[in-house]
Amino acid sequence: MLELRFLWFKLVWVMILWLVAVDCQSTHPTEVTALRLIRESFIDPENSLTNWRRGDPCVSNWTGVLCFNTTRDDNYLHVRELQLLNLNLSGTLSPALGRLSYMEILDVMWNQITGSIPKEIGELTNLRLLLLNGNELTGSLPEEIGYLPNLDRIQIDQNHISGPIPKSFANLNKTMHFHMNNNSLSGPIPSELSKLPLLVHLLLDNNNLSGPLPPELSELPQLLILQLDNNHFDGVIPPSYGNMFQLLKLSLRNCTLQGPIPDLSRIPKLAYIDLSNNNLNGSIPDMKLSDDITTIDLSRNQLTGSIPPSFSGLPNLQRLSLFNNSLNGSVPSNIWQNRTFNATEQLTLDMQNNNISGVSGSLILPPNVTLSLQGNPACSDASMTGFCQSPIALVSHLQSIPSNSTENCQVSCPPNYEYAPGSPAPCFCAAPLLIGYRLKSPGFSDFLAYFYSFEVYLTSGLKIKHFQLDLTHEWEKGPRLRMHLKIFPEYTVPGSNLFNESEVLRIRSLFTQWEIPDSEIFGPYELLNFTLLDPYRDIGPTPSSSSSGISKGAVAGIVIGAVFGAVLLSAFSSLYILKLHRKKYSAVSKRRRVSMASLKIEGVKSFTYEEMKRATNNFDVGNEVGQGGYGKVYKGVFTNRTVVAIKRAEEGSLQGEKEFLTEIQLLSRLHHRNLVSLLGFCDEEGEQMLVYEFMSNGTLRDHLSEKYKESLSFAMRVRIALGSAKGILYLHSEADPPIFHRDIKATNILLDSQLVAKVADFGLSRLAPVADMEGVVPGHVSTVVKGTPGYLDPEYFLTHKLTDKSDVYSLGVVFLELLTGMHPITHGKNIVREVNIAYRSGMIFSVIDAKMGSYPSECVEKFVTLALKCCQEDTDERPSMAEVVRELENIWHMMPESESRTSDYIVTESGKNVSSDQSSSSTTKNPYVSSDISGSDLVSGVVPSIAPR
Structure with a gap:
């Protein structure tokens, strides 16, 4: 009995202390409630926010909660900062954030938070730093953010934010930093952003932005960095960009830009120019660039003329990349002459794959200088042999x-x-x-x-x-x-x-x-x-240094009140504990449900089953456009008239939960014009559906068979091969981390209305290996063999070691399909073996697809050679995907102008030939094409994987 009384006394005393702690809170009650709601919306697997359940936020040093050091006019403490950097949090951002009205810094960087950005953040009128980067956020940018009067920095990069950039952002008169790169933002860049008086950094690279580049951006008075790489803009680089007098860096890589390079000589401190991988043409302007320039990258364009003399005498130049253009003349040696290099300075000059004839001036290079002329006429000169190798990339x-040194220290x-x-x-x-x-x-x-x-x-x-x-x-x-x-x-x-x-x-x-x-x-x-x-x-991560400001008299009064109420509390203590346990159990269950949902969402739009039904007219058979082992593909039209392809898995299909999630996880962060875009998914009503952009020209296999009346010309086939290779190259070298596709085949290469090739179906893809603790990257991934017969890398099949060269092999088989029209396996015959036999016997033209029409025989031979190299059994003998792209570009540039520029036509969804100029003035109709091998005689191949016809 005495022990029972002692336990009862302990319980009452604990309740008294609990009451004291609760009633002593000095943080504003609204903000205490808001923080608790914010905590409930998070999933905290490492228990980083455990102390958010005890005491007062500002007094009890809640993790990540920083408050003002003195009470405000209302005698309450207020939250100044929420610092939750890299705590492995998931869940969502609660709308209750908008109640922390005094907050100046919101930092939830580098977690796994999903869901959308609450519009209530627009109520935080004191907010200076909005730091949401490195999460899994989806949805669009709330317009309300554009009315935050004190915002200095907005960082939403490395999420999955979609939709347009709100025009309201033009009201952010104090904002200096827009970091919105690596998302899925779409639409044009609002010209209204040119009104921002203090903007210094505009980072919008790696999105889906389109439309013309706004000329008005040149009116930004303080802009230092304009970084828009890997978007899909129309038209030219506005000439007005040459008037950005404060600009330090201009990066417009891979933006589908055309036209000439503007004159940038009036920008006095420009240090970095990257306009590579566009469709820029004309000659390079002879512009006097800043002495601060370190990098000039104009590679992978259609530039002509000679290397301008103004590229000489640049004292800080580190890299000049002009490869894969049509430049002629010679390389001026005064680019590196009369320049003194210290021990840490390097200069790389990459002039590969042009029409350069040699070097003017001295051929003696300092040890700090690397010059590459591979793929130029200059390499036919024996004196140039030393310059005809690929440069070593400057990567540390x-x-x-x-x-x-600490080598002589004796004690550990x-x-x-x-x-x-x-x-x-x-x-x-x-x-x-x-x-x-x-x-x-x-x-x-x-x-x-x-x-x-x-x-x-x-x-x-x-x-x-x-x-x-x-x-x-x-x-x-x-x-x-x-x-x-x-x-x-x-x-x-x-x-x-x-x-x-x-x-x-x-x-x-x-x-x-x-x-x-x-x-x-x-x-x-x-x-x-x-x-x-x-x-x-x-x-701790960010303890608060606030003081409570509560008087001793107040504490005494609260204690007396607590003792008085203890009797009543003791009567209800058992009920309270029972309720607490139930609440805890409910919270755990809720966290589990949210965790499962977050695993499935992975940053892409979630559609409802009802939306899928409406888009497909209740999955009407008339909307079916394909079928595979997983189920059917439907053409769908949403209420906003967006046309999509909906891949619907059937019960018991080959598309398992793992493949379903894999495709969502991978495609949600991949952005390249030669990869199919995932728009969203549906996972309810027992259904699994993936929603893609609609590819009106179906699969490559469709066009090699009899499904389309108009056949692909050789130029079209090279262009499709090049686009496919660029998509795979992006997976191998630009995706972070890199990805092995593992199921490249003709039915997984889709064609849009312009016959642009896009690689699809990532259900079997695997992440490439990453560096171990010693920085060593394994050369392969050990995995169960999966893929499609006829496309499988033989070494992967035997050893279960998947490498980037496994994708090279599969793509090589696709190249052979493009050349011959054959399937990978026909009546037991393997396409690689059959083409090899024809190639070695000198009868290669006997297996070339007759439906291709006229073609330049030299280019076909080079294409066959490349395809067979890709299909070597020894992985070390196969080229890398970068080398494949380079060789295809060489073939493209070798082709006669009439073939490579004007023979392409656009095939509509109905198969109608819209425009065609089939010139054969410089091509050869091969008389040895065998009519015995044609698409109509072949066994039908695998049906479209995710694409419509």
């Missing part, structure tokens, strides 16, 4: 410049301590701060030349000594420069091998509040992580 992986440091390599004190063991940091848009191609300048810049911004910083770095896609920073405490007296808490918080706040000023050459940065291992772990 986890490099650092060592400081003082304790765990989480290490020798500070730059310390004046030898063998100084200290505990560093570990920081992930990235330059988002650097103004150079080679970092080593700026290594020491960067150290000075960063240590000055952090107000630490130069020797306290140690870093390694690696280039990432973008290009962006990722760094791994270690910041060591300064040695002052023995035992000073730790930062104190205030110094840790000071350094962290400099990063999280963007108080380190931007540099012209280094550009904007982002914080990826701020890792606190032992002995700093107890400091």
Whole structure:
């Protein structure tokens, strides 16, 4: 009985303390309620927000909640910052965020948060930093954000945000940084953005933006960086862009731009130009560029004429890329002559695949200079042999410049301590701060030349000594420069091998509040992580330093009231505990449900079953456009008249849950004109459906068979091959991380209304291997063999080792289909073997598709040679996908003008030939084509995978 009374007394005392804690809260009640709702909307697998369930947010130091140090006019504390960087949170952003009306910084970077951006964020009139990048957010940008009067920085990059850029963003008169890259934003760039008086960084690369580039952007008075790579713009680069007098970097890579290069000579401090992989034509203007220029990339265009003399005498030039154009003349040697290089400076000149005849002036290059002339007439000259090799790319992986050596230190440091390599004190063991940091848009191609300048810049911004910083770095896609920073405490007296808490918080706040000023050459940065291992772990991610401001008298009154109420509370304590357990169980169940939903969504639009029914007229048979092992494909039309292809899995189909999720996860973050676009999915009513852009010209297999009356010309087939190869090259080299497709075949190559090839069906795809702890990247992925017979890489089939060369093999089979019209396997005969036999016997033209019409025989031979190289049994003998693209581009440029430029026609959905100019003035009708091998005699192949006819 005594023990029972003691337990009862303990319970009452705990309840009293709980009441005291609750009633002592000094954070505004509205904000306390809002924070609890925000907590409920998150899924917190690592329990980072456990202390959000106890006490007062500002007084009890809730993780990530920073408050003002003194109470405001209403005698309450208010939340100033929400710092939830890299806590592995998922779930959604609660609309309750809009109730934190005093908040200045919202930071949820680098989590896995899904759902849309709540429009209620537009109510945060004090917000300065909106940091949502590195999540799985979907939906469109709320117009309400455009009315935040104090917003300095908006970072939504690396999400899945879709829809247009709201015109209301033109009202953000204090915003300096627009970082919206790596999303799915669509539509034109609003010309109204030109009204922004303080905008310095406009990063919109890797989206689906279209329309013409607004000439009005040249009116932005403070713009330093314009980065719009990998979008789908129309027309030319506006000449007015030559009037951006503050501009430091202009990057318009792979934007489908046409026309001439504008004169950029009036931009006094321009350091970086990338206009590569467009359709720019004409000659390169002879413009006097800034002495600050480090990078000029005009590769993969249709430029003609000679290399302008103005490219000479540029003292800081690191890279000049002009490859894959039609430039002629010679390379002026004064590009590198009369220039003094220090030990860290490099200059790469890539002139491959042009019509360059040689080098004017001296042929002696300094050791710091690399010149490549491969694929030019100059290589026929024996004196040029040394220049006819591919250049070594300037890519540094986890490099650092060592400081003082610690090799002679005899004693090992304790765990989480290490020798500070730059310390004046030898063998100084200290505990560093570990920081992930990235330059988002650097103004150079080679970092080593700026290594020491960067150290000075960063240590000055952090107000630490130069020797306290140690870093390694690696280039990432973008290009962006990722760094791994270690910041060591300064040695002052023995035992000073730790930062104190205030110094840790000071350094962290400099990063999280963007108080380190931007540099012209280094550009904007982002914080990826701020890792606190032992002995700093107890400091916590972002503890608050607020005080409560509650008087002792108030506390005494609350205690008395609590004692008075304890009797009543004791009567209900059992019920309360029971209710608490039920609530906890309900919360766990809710988190599980949300977690399952987030796994399925992965950042793409979720359609309802009713929307699918309406779009397809209740899956009417008249809307069927294809069928495969998974089920059927329907043509659908949404209420906004958007035409789509809907892939509907049937019960018991080959399309399993894993393949369904894989395709959603992969396609939601892949953006390339030669990859089919995933618009959304439906996963309800027991149905699994994927929604794609509608490809009105069906599959490549359709066009090689008798389904279309008009046959593909040779030029069209080369163009389709090149587009397919570029799509796969993007998967291998531009996707992050890279991807192996694993099921490339003619039925998975779709053609749009312009006969642009797009690779489809990623249900079997696998992520490429990543580097291990020592930075070594495995050469393959070990996996169960999957794919389509006839396209399977023989070595993958035997060893179960999947590599990028497995995709090369499959694409090589597709090339052979394009050339012959045959299926991969016909009546037991393998296409690779049959073409090889014909090739070796000198009868290759006997297997070329007769329906192709006239063709240039030299180009066909080169195409056959390339296809057979791709299909070599030994993977090392196969070319890389980059080499495949390069060779196809060479074949395309070899073709007569009438064949490669005017013989293409557009096939409508009905198969009607809209326009055609089948000139054969310089082609050869081959008399050896066998009429015994034609599409009509072949066994029908695999049906379309996800595409309509």
